[in-house]
Amino acid sequence: MANINESSQVRASFEGLVSPKSVAIIGASKDEKKLGFQILKNIQTGGYKGKIYPINLKEKEIAGLKAFAAIDEIGTPVDLAIIVIPAGLVTPEVKKCASVGTKNIIIISAGFNESGVAGKAREEELKKLGDEFGINILGPNCLGEINTAVSLNATFARSKGRSGEVAFISQSGAICSAVLDWAEKREVGFSKFISLGNKAVLDENDFFEYLAADKSTKLVIAYLEDIKSGRKFMAAASRLCKIKPVAILKAGQSKAGAAAAMSHTGSLAGSQEAVLAAMRRSGVIILESLEEMFNLIAFSQRQTELGSKELFVVSNAGGPLVLVADQLSSQGIDLGELSAKTIDKLKKKLPPIINVKNPLDIIGDADAKRFKLALETVLDDDKVQNLLVLLTPQTATEVEKTAEVIGQLGNKHKDKMICTSFIGEGSVEKAKEMLAKENIVNFSFPDAAIKILAKLIKYQAGREFLEPYNYQKTDDLPASDYDEQLDFFEAQALLKSYEIDVVPTRKVENEEALVELEYPAVLKVVGKKLIHKTERRAIALNLRSEKEAALFYAGFLPMLREEGNSCITQPMIEEGIEIIVGFKRDKSFGPLIMVGLGGIYAEIFKDVAIEVDDLDRRRALEMLKGLNAYKILNGARGRTYDVESLVTLLLNLAKLARERKEIKELDLNPLFVKQKGAVAVDFRIIV
């Protein structure tokens, strides 16, 4: 397995961490209140077949197992050590593990980065040890891990973790607890369950790599609070997403927060935008709430791959169907069309009052028999791959009998996505349990199912085009705090060398030179230290005569006396759409390429698209299509503009961003996209 972590020593394979043949619990205890007891008990009673070594300074035996005073006294190599002792005692134990060749450690203990200066120092020490000895360290300050494939529950959670196809990774222990508690009751299973803790050594990226090849995992769900290595994240997540769906709930990503960060050019590519761009680039399913995360886990218990993009709906309730139609339309999901044969069959079988189509309203007096007639006919149609059954408990409704019918059909059509929304509570409770037993997921309200469906459909469509993100450690920028602006002509030359057109520009050496200009003309003062030209009134547009030009030139004179400033002239551009293009280098995520509407409406509409640096033609065009301004470029006002040129320019810009690592920020503002070509009028390059 290629490991994209860069450590002094190559990190050990994950097999010993995730599927160890032997486990030592350093801090195993007889005291039922201690985590060291709970973890040992969970491992012992969970069906784990490997060797278990309790490590305890005082005890000779714990829970019927021989106990050792230290890992180096066992006398045989141990694959995985789990450390549950006070923080201050952890480092020596890690060293002992290293000395006996134990390359996998889970540190449950808290008292590290999250608790003061001493804790931070301890965590630094852990990182060093991890790197020095190439040890996989999970945690510290975590709940542990579960691998149902080998019946290993190496957590102190009360619930045991059922077997399933979803791998769950979480940076919050509190959320781990909540998910396990919910899953226990719902009979929801996991392939792997990983509590990342403080991520001192291992982080989400390492597990993404591992899970790509893990056959027992069909879907990966992660809750993350920070993504520290943005480019590594894109590399690992994009490779994983190409193989199986990955859904991430990233806390701290509120739209309001992102919008606030996204002000004009300057802070446009704030870190929230960077995280979103990186998730989009990697093909990740972006989750928006805890509820949606739980819903996806539930949804995926039946299926993680959809057979088609269309949804079919059968319901005994008209009102909720109207709401479903609203929701489908807002989520962009199509209602499929039943085949002519199916329609014929349904017309013969169902009461004539029923309007046979998708969605199919079999009306309020539908009993279980009518549900059966409708559902089995619909499910026999090959076009029907995704089916949602809506039910509200009305007088004639046979709730449980209907659930039984759905369960049977669910088993018959195991390859089809079938979910239900039985709306209500008391009358539908038992039915929900019956459905769960038959692996049919019920949603309290249909919206939740539709949202998840929309995200899976989008994921599957995007996967086709998904390319892995390539990352080398050398792509990262050495930190430099000093910002400087490139000289105008230097910048212009650089842009030209990347085939980015700049409007013809000449120096104006003195007032006499104004005679030679072609009017209407533009005069500007440029200089390394002159960053805000508009505010400094260093721009004069649309000058119609030498007389007007002379007036402004005179006004420029004080500025021109400042060191490094000079006066330039350009022709006035009167054709085209004003666009802003640029990039900003994020230390973690690399250059973020930006394109948006320019001109006076730029700030108020923030019509902007952001992408990461390995742009290709398809994605560059997608960026443009995501803009409202695209409609204008594409002819909404009767004239079309040179979109192809703009796409090429974006690709050239991305190339420049990748190759010229010393450039922190670059803006072309404005860039005029014309009916033929695109030309930059002003620009700013910060190194």
Added chain:
Amino acid sequence: MANINESSQVRASFEGLVSPKSVAIIGASKDEKKLGFQILKNIQTGGYKGKIYPINLKEKEIAGLKAFAAIDEIGTPVDLAIIVIPAGLVTPEVKKCASVGTKNIIIISAGFNESGVAGKAREEELKKLGDEFGINILGPNCLGEINTAVSLNATFARSKGRSGEVAFISQSGAICSAVLDWAEKREVGFSKFISLGNKAVLDENDFFEYLAADKSTKLVIAYLEDIKSGRKFMAAASRLCKIKPVAILKAGQSKAGAAAAMSHTGSLAGSQEAVLAAMRRSGVIILESLEEMFNLIAFSQRQTELGSKELFVVSNAGGPLVLVADQLSSQGIDLGELSAKTIDKLKKKLPPIINVKNPLDIIGDADAKRFKLALETVLDDDKVQNLLVLLTPQTATEVEKTAEVIGQLGNKHKDKMICTSFIGEGSVEKAKEMLAKENIVNFSFPDAAIKILAKLIKYQAGREFLEPYNYQKTDDLPASDYDEQLDFFEAQALLKSYEIDVVPTRKVENEEALVELEYPAVLKVVGKKLIHKTERRAIALNLRSEKEAALFYAGFLPMLREEGNSCITQPMIEEGIEIIVGFKRDKSFGPLIMVGLGGIYAEIFKDVAIEVDDLDRRRALEMLKGLNAYKILNGARGRTYDVESLVTLLLNLAKLARERKEIKELDLNPLFVKQKGAVAVDFRIIV
């Protein structure tokens, strides 16, 4: 009670419908499978104290009560008749009711508007009878009604309906069933529960009027599929909202649908937009999903009025708190600040590792005692009126003991809004029940509580300014299918008479007149039949000389030969922001006033605000503030524009729309809002 329904005869008071002293069930039955049995049983066993008369052609006695062959054989007046017989037999029974002075009828029977031509004819007949005799008819095709104040359950639903402060009104029977089923299990109560059915005679507006004065109702929630009488709706809903919160889930209102309807000017004020504008105007809380509707019902079991706009949060889980912060920021809710005294107290009571602030993270190892210390201190602070308690079940968490603490504090602070989000399932199940018993509402996820809170806060803030919408039947427009454009000068005179500035315009009678123009100038051809001036190339802008003008004038000549066309000239306006203003008369909701950004970006950004016709200065300004373009008007680019003039113009336009009922549609496009004043350059008035 003033009744805004216009019928031939004044409709009877609602008392007899909602709190009848006697009830006849026409179609009462001994057969347990029949609705006539279930309704009788529900009334009999629900605790209703009034007289009950079963009506059945064959039986002498039903359920221990003397039965009658018809209502006119009872021999004494009956307040309310409930009809549950086949549709074809209903009309004669309604007539009998009228003959004995029964003024209130609930028609449960289906088989009317929803079922073919015969059904439609039957419903028309019902409407006529309702009007002729001034009878309140609820239904047909409905579930019935519940009034817990008099223990009357006149529905065939299985659940009995608990007493509470929420009135629920629904146009969908399936949703009635689902709500009752859910409420039964959750021990959620209602003051009134109304199934509107087909709304042949009574609709939501009648109940809104009634509920305004109903002291047992503190909150009204309605599910609606159509709003047929828009202006009556606004009149009834705005009056009710001034008194108590009203929340409406309007099916068929997807954002996607609304967006599609909202294309440039033409269909800008489509009916979805009209419904939204009407709900906003009325101060209604707009619900977006069934789930949100259920959540609001749950939320309001504790409180329907909030003591402040700020939220306080106490949690044992850090991860969910990050998500809560995201959510609060996106919903625009402020986290309040604890008083200095409270902070001091908390610092003394809580472990030093805890960072005392709002939101308060009492960290993962918090037991019930720590929850108690934190919560009682926080709740003693007068600033804390709204409190959300978050919990995930972790190792040290005492879930049920914590629920007990919250329940006790909830009882002590009955006037404060306290809700919880215990995230998980198995471990928190019992705690949720305990909380519900103490009237603390638990949400599976905090987002739901925050969304509801945000809507109630917004409602309360808006209520202060809410004015009733005045509606007279005469405001409605007589239908006219023929559309005609007003002549330019006629239109100009009309606008001027409403103090709407139009750019100085003169007729150009012939080519010779071009000499007298001041250049740069504009030339246009106008005429009653010339609606699309741009497409017809009937506009020449920015003409700089007589020569240029003559060229275009020559091009206009063929158009000028068409009947009714003439050439006009205007000065070229070069200053100001291009805005579009107008109105479109909706047959149900009246004139919808529109203002939005004009110019080339109008179509792509759809930066538009819509209001109904009784605009005042405050709301006109709110419209503008809702636009992105407002930032520019208000100085985002360094120059401020005359917002006051634009507000005045909107008010004048609304006055014109109200007074000139023959005008179907009016656009000022473009209108230039200048640094001083606002002037219309082109316009179109359709009568």
